[in-house]
Amino acid sequence: MKNILTLLKPILKFNYSHPYWVIIVSLIIAAVSGFYAIQLRIDTDIANLLPEDNPNVLALDRMNETVGGETEMQVVINSPSFEANKAFAEDLIERSLELYYPRYEDNYFKRAEFRRETEFTKNNALYLASDAELNDIISWLEDEIEQAKEEANPFYFDLGDEEEEEDTRTDDFEESYNTLVPTEYPISPDSTIMVVKFFPTGSKSDIQYLEDMFAEYDNLLASIEPATYHPEMEVRFGGRLKRHLEELTSIMDDVLGSFATGISSVILLVMFYFFIKKYLHYRKGTRGQGKYSFWSHVLRMPVPVLVIGIPLLISLVWTFGITYFYLGMLNTMTSVLFVILFGLGIDYGIHFYARYIELRSSGMNPFDAIMRTNEKTGEAIVVSAFTTAAALYILMFADFRGFSEFGFISGTGILLALFGMLYIMPALLVILDERWNWILISDEKKEEYTGVHRYPFSKTIVTVGLVASAVVVGFSGNLSFQYDFGELEPKFPEYEEFRSFAGQVETSSKRNPAYIVADNDDQVQEITEILNERARTDTTSPTIESVETLQERYPSTEAAEQEKLEKIAEARELLQDPFLVDREDEELDKLRQAAQTTEPFGIDQIPDYLKSRFVTKDGEVGRFVIIYPSVGLSDGRQSIAFKDDVSVVTLDSGEKFYAASTSIVAASMLDLMRTESPYMVAATFIFIYFFMLFSFRSFRWSLIAMLPLLVGLLWLFGIMMIFGLQFNFYNLVVLPAILGIGEDSGVHLAHRYREEGKNSMWQVLSSTGQHITMGSVTTMLGFAGLLFTNHPGLQSIGIMAVLGIAMTLLTSITFLPALIQWLEDKDWIRF
Template sequence: MKQLLRLFKPVLNYNYSHPFWVVLISIGLAVFSGYYALQLRVDTDIANLLPEDHPNVVALDRLNETVGGETDMEVVISSPSFEANKAFAEDLIDETLRLYYPRYDDNYFERAEFRRETEFTENNALYLASESELNEIIDWLQDEIQQAKEEANPFYFDLGDDESEEDARPEDFEESYKTLVPSEYPISEDSTIMVLKFYPTGSKSDIRYLEDMFAAYDSLLTAMNPAAYHPEMEVRFGGRLKRHLEELTSIMDDVMGSFATGFSSVVFLVMMYFFIKKYLHYRRGTRGKGKYTIWSHIIRMPVPILVIGIPLMISLVLTFGITYFYLGMLNTMTSVLFVILFGLGIDYGIHFYARYIELRSSGYNVHDAIMKTNEKTGEAILVSAFTTAAALYILMFADFRGFSEFGFISGTGILLALLGMLYILPALLVILDERLNWILISEKHEDENTEGHRYPFSRTIVTVGLVASVVVLAFSPNLSFQYDFGELEPKFPEYEEFRSFSKQVSSSDKRNPAYIVAETTEQVEQIAAILKERARQDTTSPTIESVETLQERYPTTEAEEQEKLQKIARVRELLQDPFLVDRDDEDLEKLRKAAQTREPFSIEQIPDYLKSRFITKDGEVGRFVIVYPSVGLSDGRQSIAFKNDVGVVRLDSGEEFYAASTTIVAASMLDLMRTESPYMVGATFIFIYFFMLFSFRSFRWSIIAMLPLLVGLLWLFGLMLIFGLQFNFYNLVVLPAILGIGEDSGVHLAHRYREEGKNSMWQVLSSTGQHITMGSLTTMLGFAGLLFTNHPGLQSIGVMAVLGIGMTLLASITFMPALIQFLEDKDWIRF
């Protein structure tokens, strides 16, 4: 590292000679980069956290291209009068579809979904029944006739052994009938609530479009005056699309809020620290007779912020400008990195500036103090930054883009912060100290010496620290992982209220289906057969409720048409049996209507509400299989189990087909992250250790410098066990970052102790110990802003980082000095 610093020494000399040019050029680059950094947007689509070539992502893209991935806006109308609701809905549809958006030169919405033409399906439902459902209906009718015949026998006696009439009914068709023939209008059971759906023309990722659309719609509802249709009428709009906008704006608000909190806290802490440190040092150095009063020091309180903050802000803006060109977007995890990198990057500036002040107070002039600081503290900063950046860059090898993009942005930010602190900060020191005399320096008093103090209670601290670490290690298998996605998502009261309101309108119990897109009808049949067989065989942990295809319901060949018509004719024949023809039964009446089909009908005759699930965007019969889960997919373990059951289907020909849905993608992402995390953490540990070994050229010192990280990490796990904290989808990404950040303190202490020599630990702590404490506190404050966000996942990142960095700091200023003192007493320290 010394050789690398010497290599860049001419750059440092140039910065000393031409400080204004260095600062101006750096600010110019930041302005150029900042323009592009401001173009970054946050992508909350979890599908984009997997590699683009991941099979399930490819399948989802293909599904969206084939079927479409529209997200609708729901409107809920409520009043005691059905007719008033209907009249308002019909007028609202006309007005909504006329809403014009000048920015797109198009209407806001392209179509509406409201009234369902159910008469056709009521009269032809059996033509859309599956073969198994038709066979079940025929068997049930035959059993009903046989039962009626037996009951007509005067010698018949009911022994009560047969299953009840309700249990004997064709349940599969009853469930399908609800889907095939729903109510004409989407209304609640008491007909007082009605739901409309509108499909936008714009993209849900265009925040401005969504904001303009909802604002225009709110104005439209106000202008239409629902009370004119009925005094008690209430109209609400929203749904998933509005929740998506709320999530985006919430994240942006959280980022700005946490940055404001972190920035103000860090600025205040740094100003107060350097003000108190410099003023007390000035008073001691001048024996209280200095020419500068306390007001002179107060006026100069912002100077450390200028010295450290300007290079830091330049590095941050450059980082996100590069991010724009390399990635183009931020994701939910990387959206908060501006806040985090602010707390991380300032650490290097604190070390450089604090050491510079010490050297200036020792009698060095500006040039020599800069060179000496670069030579001594610069090496520790270089080692610390390289190990932290490298530990973060290791994440780039992960397929999970939550890891890889976090690693790229944060690693790049660390290196740019390093360059800013080593080569822009010195130029500012020349300007503010030598040229403008804004930094008040007094020479250190000759009696000011802390050398010779031992670190107290070293053996006790080492023993307690090791015992605590061993205990945590023994209980570490009890650490758990949070699989419930719902617990990690932000709660939006307005959306939850709207959802509970709209759910009063009856809907199917089948939710969150997965789609498998095939190329031929034969492939569709084979895929469906394989999945049904899997569902039949899985009796211990079934996750498949049903498997549906349009080919199974809608005959596509003349032979299939005739076979289905013959079975429908058989149903009509059974319904005309003397024992059933006059029976007054609701289910038999439905079958009489549903069995009227005598000729095949075209796909165009099927109502849109029914065929939309099975028709492609081009209006053709889709060759895909729909699989409905039998388990709730908000639990990550169940979603992974469902993915394992349906994620890939391999035909006898060797062809493979992958399931597509957002829940399948989420499960694949969780599975991938869970698989890659141990490797990422392990690789980070290994790299940090070998980098330490290369830097210190000593096995013993590389272990000593790593101890705060190892012990602090174990203490973090101990706190997690005590307070019941869990790893989750979000905070796992910051664990490798904590490893890179946590070694910083050990590196600085070890370097300074080796520089000062034996019996110097107390002196090292009084100087470098203060600096690492300030550095860690500012980093913790950077992360602490996340504790006040509305997003539970982002909050968990803040909790994990604050506790992790706090524990590594505690280990650095207690366990590590005590261990070094203990080894020094045993004469086991080597220099």
């Protein structure tokens, strides 16, 4: 590291000689970078956290291109009058579809979904039933006839053995019939609530479009005046599309809020710390007889913020300008990196500026103080920054883009912050100290401390630290992972209230389906057979409720048409059986009407509400296989199990087809992150160790510098177990960052101790110990802004980071000094 600093020394000398040019050029580059940085947008699509070549991501892209990944906007109308609701809905649809968006040169909405033409399907429901459903219906009718014959026998005695099986088949028929023939209007059971769905023309990732659309819709509803249709009419609109906008704006507000909280706290802390430190040095150096008053120092309190803050802000703007060209977008995990990097980067400035103040207060001139600080403290800063950056860059090798993008941005930000502190800050020091005299420092030399002060209770502290670590290792099996996605999403009361309100309208129990897009009808049939076989044979952990295709319901060949018509004719014949023909029964009445089909009909005659799931965006009948889960997918373990069951289907020909849905992508992401995170943490540990070995050129010292990090990490795990904190796919990303940040304290203390020599640990703590404490506290404050966000996932990052950095700091100022003192007493320390 000394060689690197020596190689770059001409740059430092140039900065001293031409400080204004350095600042002007840096600000110009920052202005250009800032122009692009402010164009970064946050992408909340979890599919984009997986590699672009992930099979399930490619399948989702293909599905969106073929089927369309539409997210609708719902309008809920409520009044005691069904007719008033209906009249309002019809007028609303007409007015809504006319809303024009100049920015797109198109209407806001492409279509609406409201009234269902159910009369046709009531009369032809059996023609649209699957072969399995038709066979079940025929079998049920035959059993009903047989049951009627037995009941007609005067010696019949009912044992009730077949009642449960009959009820099951009746329920299956009822469910299938309701799928084919829902209510004509989407209304609640008492007909007082009605739902209309609108499908937007714009993308849900276009925030401006969503904001404009909802604002325009507010104006539209006000202009229609629902009260004129019925005095008690209430109209609400929203759904997942509005929740998506709320999530985006919430994250943006959280980023700005955490930025304001974290950075203002850091600025105040830095300002007061350096004011006290510099003023005490000044008083000591002048023995209280300095020519500058206390208030002169108070007026210059913001100077440290300028000295450290300007290079840091320049480096951050550079970082996000580069991010714009390399990534183009931020994701949920990287959206808060500006605040985090502010807390991380300021650490290097604190160390540099604090050491500079100490050297200037000892009587050095600005040039010598800058060179000496760069030579001594600069080496520790470079080691620390390179270690942290390398630990973060390791994340770039992960396939999970939440890791890799976090690693790239934060690693780049660390290196640029290092450059800013080592080669932009000196220019500011020359201007503010030597040229403008804004940094008030005594030029009188002070006597150096020559006494010996041992670190107390060293053996006890080391023993307690190791025992506590061993206990944590013993109970490490109690650490757990949060699999419930719902616990990691922000709660929006308005959305929850709307969902509860709209949920009074009956909807299908089949939710969160996965799609497989095939190339031809034969593939559709084979995929369906394979999936049905999986569902039938999986008795231990079944996740497939049903598999649907339009090809299964609608015959596509003359032979299939004829076979289906024959089965319908058989059902009609059974319905005309003397034992059933006069029976009054709701299910039989539905079947009598549903069995009227006597000749094939065209696919264009099937109502849109029924075939829309199977029709492409171009209006053609698609070759889709729809798989409905039988388990709730909000639980990550069940989501992964469903993904494992359906994500890939291999045909006899060897051709593979992949299932697509946001739930499967989320499960793939969770599975990938869960698999990769142990390797990322292990690789970070190994890399940090070898970097320490390269820096210290000593096996013993590299191990000494690493031990506080390991012990601090174990103490973090202990706190997590005590308070029931869990890992999740948000906070796992910060673990490698904690390793890199935590190593910083040990590096600085070890370097300073080796510089000062034997019996110097107490003196080192009084100087460098203050600096690492300040650096760690400012980093924690940077992360602490996340504790006040509304997003539970971002909160968990803040909690993990604050606790992790606090534990590594604690071990650095207690366990590490005690360990060095104990080794020194044993005469095991080598310089």
